[in-house]
Amino acid sequence: MRPTNKLKEMCLGRLPRAMILLNDNPFSFRSPTPSANDGLRDQDNLKTIWSSPVFALVIGINAYQSRNRLNGAVADANAFDCFLKERFSSTHVTNLRDAEATRENIKSAFTSLRRDPRIKSGDTIIIYFAGHGARANISDRWVGWKPQDSQMEIICPVDIGVPVGADKKPIGGIPDRTVGVWLNNLAKEKGNNITVILDCCHSAGANRGDDNSYIPRQILNPPDISHEECYTWTVDPVAENHRGAGVPSAFVGQNQESHVLLAACGQTELALENNKRGLFTGALLDVLSQSDLHSLTYESLIQKIKIPEDKNQNPHCQGRHRNRLLFNAHFTRADSSLIPGFKKSGIIALNVGQIHGIKESSHFAIYGSIASSASSIPICSLVVKSITPTTSNLSSLDGSESFDVPSQFYAKEISKEMIQVYCEDEDKLTSMLARAFSNGNVPSLEAAGVILVQSAKSAKLRIGIEGDQVAFYRQDDDLALFAGHRIPHIVSVDNADGVLEVLGAASRFQRQLGTTSAMPVTMELRKLRRDHAFSEDFELITILTPIGPNLIDDNKVDMVIEPNAVFGATIHNHTSLHLYPYLFYFDCSDFSIIPWYVPPVGADGRHVDPPLPAKSRFSIGYGNDGAPPYEFFLPEGEKKDVGFFKLYLTTCPTDLSYISQSSAFENARGGRPRQQISPSPNVWGSNLVIVFMKDA
Known part of the structure; x- marks a missing residue:
């Protein structure tokens, strides 16, 4: 789809004003900005992961005490x-098998990991579970937010039931x-x-009974979660001869920042075992x-x-840090x-696409690997x-296939x-940037997506x-009338690479903001009320519930800052299509x-469960989506700022990590690529909301 002329004009947007005011909140999550140390700038440093300790909890259950037995989980x-x-x-592994894997022992094992003095911040922690899973209905009297399907x-655990x-x-x-x-x-x-x-599953209904050689790891038809269990999260499922399933959204935690989840299958699918082994774990x-x-994300x-x-x-794979190297918190991809x-x-x-x-x-x-791209010597150009909408087919410039x-x-x-x-001083700028070009990462301004113009009136950035x-x-x-012309960050004249990075980021920012395609989907933004309770394990639980009116009016937001305010979004799908939503915030103060x-991303290029089915709604920042609530804030020392929410929508799961970028003023490269094949049909759309921020 071609961007509209109005949106093409937006380096930093040319839309009606809106105002949003923001403040700090210790319970919310500010989108992280990776530091420069996140890049793979020194391949030798990767070796340090193997000498670092690994702590793991490994659970496998075949012999359920009151439910049907499995064959391959142990x-x-x-x-x-x-x-x-x-x-x-x-390695330091806590193993729980069969009779050892009681509910109480599993809870104690999590507590032991948290209290283990040998585990330092950033050490590798791996939690593996193979056994039964299930889904349970929630009582009509359930307090607070409830999933749309009420399950x-x-x-x-081995002693369930x-x-x-x-x-x-x-x-x-x-x-x-x-969990x-x-x-x-x-x-x-x-x-x-x-x-x-x-390697377990939960399912919405019937099991796969057409092939007796494959056994689902699933328990069917659990009773409702009672009103009395609202704040303790306990449930009593009923047995069936299967092992359970899917991407349990809330297993990613209230905040996808906490960990990365690898799950055996989707929400409406079954995790199978055969020949006394699970298909997922074997693969x-x-x-x-x-x-x-060392190079696997x-x-x-x-x-x-x-x-x-x-x-x-x-x-499925889900979590904010799924582009990290495996079991390694310190390194992401070398080049975003x-x-x-x-x-x-x-x-x-x-x-x-x-x-x-x-x-x-x-x-x-074209490069053969992440590591080879660092040499700046490509295999060829295509x-x-x-x-x-989501894929591109390549060929050589002359149509040959000699590469x-x-x-x-x-x-x-x-x-x-x-x-x-x-x-105004173009000669001085070009002389300064020549030092960055000599480093070889970007050979010219044109390669960075930048062109110098002779008039300030025709420029998008000065x-x-x-x-x-x-x-x-x-x-x-x-x-500029609202937030001023000057962007609240500067770069030293000695940092030519930093200046070039800002210009490249501004170019990418403008292009992504201007790429649009209308689709009948609407978004609401509401303040969230926080209620606190203790679980049965005496852990403090925060329940987030949307309150008040929708703050989005005609694709604009007017909001006055409140201390500790956090927000959630609700996406309404008015179409007959099953959709995959991707929501980004474009920060005009740092690009x-x-x-x-x-x-989540699926295995081998296959579909994952669409979070936004036809004629449905989907919550972000509260409920079961795994995303944190959103908090807005102003750059230090600033009274006003402007940003945009952009909602991308596709009918097939796709890779939008190429869109992401972190602050251009942190010398960090944003966006984390991943592979995803998107089969037909293939439709996309987007919605744009402008956010003006002003101090109270």
Whole structure:
């Protein structure tokens, strides 16, 4: 889709004013800005992960005390335990098998991890569970937010259903909210280098009875979660001869910041076992045993997992840090502009398209690996020959096929739409930037998506060289009338690479903000009320509930700052299409594009569950989506600011990490590529909301 003329004008937006005022809130989450140390600038540093200790909790249950037995969960747990001890030099594993894996022992094991003095902040923590799972209905009298389908996911300890006490009340499962609280508290104590692997499932109904050689890991038809259990999150499922399922959204915790989740399948699917082994764990360990873990991210791992398509089991990966290297909190991808691609049956394709601002004229440099891209010597250069909303097919410039492109590769765009920049002292600017060009990362302004113009009136961004500082000015009069022309950050004149980074970020910011396609989907933004309660484990739980009116009016927001205010969004799908929503915040003060919500990614390019089915709604920042509530804040020392929410919508899961970028003034590269093949049908749309911020 071509952007409208009005939106094309927006380097920093040319839209009606709105106002939002923001303040600090210790219970909310500010979108993180990666530091410069997040990049893979020193490959030798990757070796440090293997000498660092790894702490793990590995649970496997076959012999349920009052429910149907499984065959392969214990073998899966044993195999995963062996993998840890073979591949890591220092491992500390707590193993729970069968009778050991009671509800109380699982809870105690989480507590022990949190209290273990050997675990330092940032150490690797891995939690693996293989066994039964289920979904339970929530009582009509449930207090506070309730999922749209009124069900909650649980994992099943070995003693689930066993009657205890004088009243013979059966022991319940462990609801996702309880697991989420445990993980959040663990992350607060030990950092967010936590990986959760679930080879269990929950399902919405019938099991796969057409193939007796495959057994689902699932318990069916649990009774409702009672009103009395509202703040304790306990549940009593009923047994069935299966092992349970899917991406339990709340298992990612109240905040996707806490860990990365690898789940065996989707919400309406079953996690199968066969020949006394689970399909997911078997496929997972196959990839891990054959891969260089120093260069494997969570998303590239999930993409490599192969499960037969006729089994209708699609593993998922979810979490804010899924672009990190596996089990490593300190490193992300070396270059955020790298896009994963694939060559299959003679077709060379990228997982970016119209929604990313790519055009048929776009050119890409091709690299064989992340590491080889650092040398700046590409295998070849290719051009987009055909494009869909979410994918691009490439060919050589002359149509030949004499180049050798590997089956999996990385691409970097080398042709971009330009942002017009004006500097009164152009000679001084070009002389300064020549130092950055000599470093070889970006050979020219054009390669960074920047063109110098002779008039400030025709520019989208103005640069001022003021003594030993470089300042940046908005040229949009509408936005400047509210927030001023000057952007509240400066760069030293000695930091030519930093100036070039800001210009490149401004160019990407303008292009992504201007790429639009209308779709009948609406968004609401509301303040959230926080209620606090203690769980049965005496953990403090925060329940977030939307209150007050919708703050979005005619795609604008007017809001006065309140101390400790947090917000949530509700997306309403008025179409007959099942949609995947991606919500980003575009910060005009530093050109960052920060994701608020992105759906999970699936294995081997397959579909994941659509979060926004036809004629439905989806909450972000509260409820079961796993995203944190949103908090707005002003740059230090500023009284006003402007930003945009942009909601992208697709009918197929796709890779929008190419859109993300962190603050241009932090010397950090934003956006984290991943591989995702998007099958037809393929439709996309977007909604844009402008946010003006002003101090009270």
